[in-house]
Amino acid sequence: MKNILVPLGLSENSITLARVQYAIDLAKELGGTVYAAQVFKELPRSGSLPTVNKTLKEITASSIEEQLSQLDKKGVEVIALPLEGDLLEAIPKFNLENAISLLILGPESGGIKDPYFLGETSGSLVKKTEIPVLIVPENYKFTPIKKVLMAVKSGSIKKKNALLPVKEILSTFGSEIKLLQVKTADFLSEDTEIQKDLRAMITSHQSSENATLFQGVLEHLNENHPDLLCVFRRKRGFFAKLWEENTVLKKDFESRIPLLVLRGSD
Template sequence: MKNILVPLGLSEHSVSIARLQYTIDFAKELNATVYVVEVFKELPRSGSLPSVNKALKEIKASTIEEEIAKIDKKGVDIIALPLEEEILEAIPKFNLQHAIDLIILGAEISDIKVPYFLGEITGSLVKKTEIPVLIIPEMYTFQPINNVLMAIKSGIINKNNALIPIKEVLDTFNAKMKLLQVKTAGFLPEDSEFHNDLGEIVSSYKSSENATLFQGVLEHLNENYPDLLCVFRRKRGFFSKLWEENTVLKKDFDSRIPLLVLRGAD
């Protein structure tokens, strides 16, 4: 992972500085470049001078730089970039130019007055983007990743290079990964087949029977004490129920550890 993108200002309830510091610490381990982006409202071309929009862009760039100045950059290459379009439209275009390997997003704060784990914009990004996403809990401090729990229903992976992000994490931190396969009512015989690349990076395996993949994960999180939870984004996968809407409620899912969402077999 050479290029990491971290958007600011997606929600008034997410903590950008803590997430930005985590991103820098994580990027340092991977020797990656960090793009810090935030959307600004460009005025309509008709009736506005180009110089005005240029000034707005410079103001937003200055705002981003002020946020970056609050953290320890640790020698990481950090690029501040204002985006003129809405984030859901801007990121795919940005990705074509810069080949983003990972987006780091923040979960909503733990205040009981905020019912969401992911807000609408953040949830939409996780749901719709083809780029792997790492979701960081509120005020989470970076620590080396020693143990990973990957939760799957099916061992079949149809997306090319879907495992590259987790492979890089395992190699960088010399981490071990436990594979949890949750067999639900819709489990098919072919789900027992495992992609060769997946089998090569798994240190241990366990299966369980649960009503949903999500319930299986909750049952085994405390048993395994992982530093990272890894899931696939699939129609029949972990978030199939949660992603019926763009928001994800805390009553449906919450996590005290980082959550890596990989591209699955949509």
């Protein structure tokens, strides 16, 4: 996870900066670089407008730098990244050229009465991007990731390099990884087979029968007190129904620890 990108402007400024600080602290451990990204809207390209657009980009970059000056960078390279247009298009485009390893987002910050865990923009990025996504709770302070709870329905991981972020966490922090396999009503016999690379990583393995995925995860979160929850997003799998819409309701799922979402299949 050498290149970590954090979008600005999706939450209140103080909450966003706390998330950038988390990214910096994580990057220091991993030896990575942090990109703090903020979008600006370019004007139509005609006449002298390219000069105006250049100014808008420079103004956005200066705004990012001003925000970053409030943080302790701890020797980590933190790059102000003004992006043209819409985040949902600009981030994948930037990723093609710069190989972003991790995208750090936050849940909705509308308070306890807000019904959403993920809003329209953050939910869309989780659903549509190829980049692994780490969802960090509000004002969550970084601690070494010693215990990981990886929740799956199927033990088959078909997407190439899907496990790389977890492998890097394991090698950096010497983490213990507990695999929780949640068996719901539509569980298939072939789901019990655990992929070789995954099997080699885990410290322990436990299965659970629950009516819903949320019940299974909640039960074992309270039991294991992990530093990180890891799940997979795929067409038929543990969190498939959550990603049908761009938003995720708290009643369907919520995590009060960092949540790592990986692609489980192409």
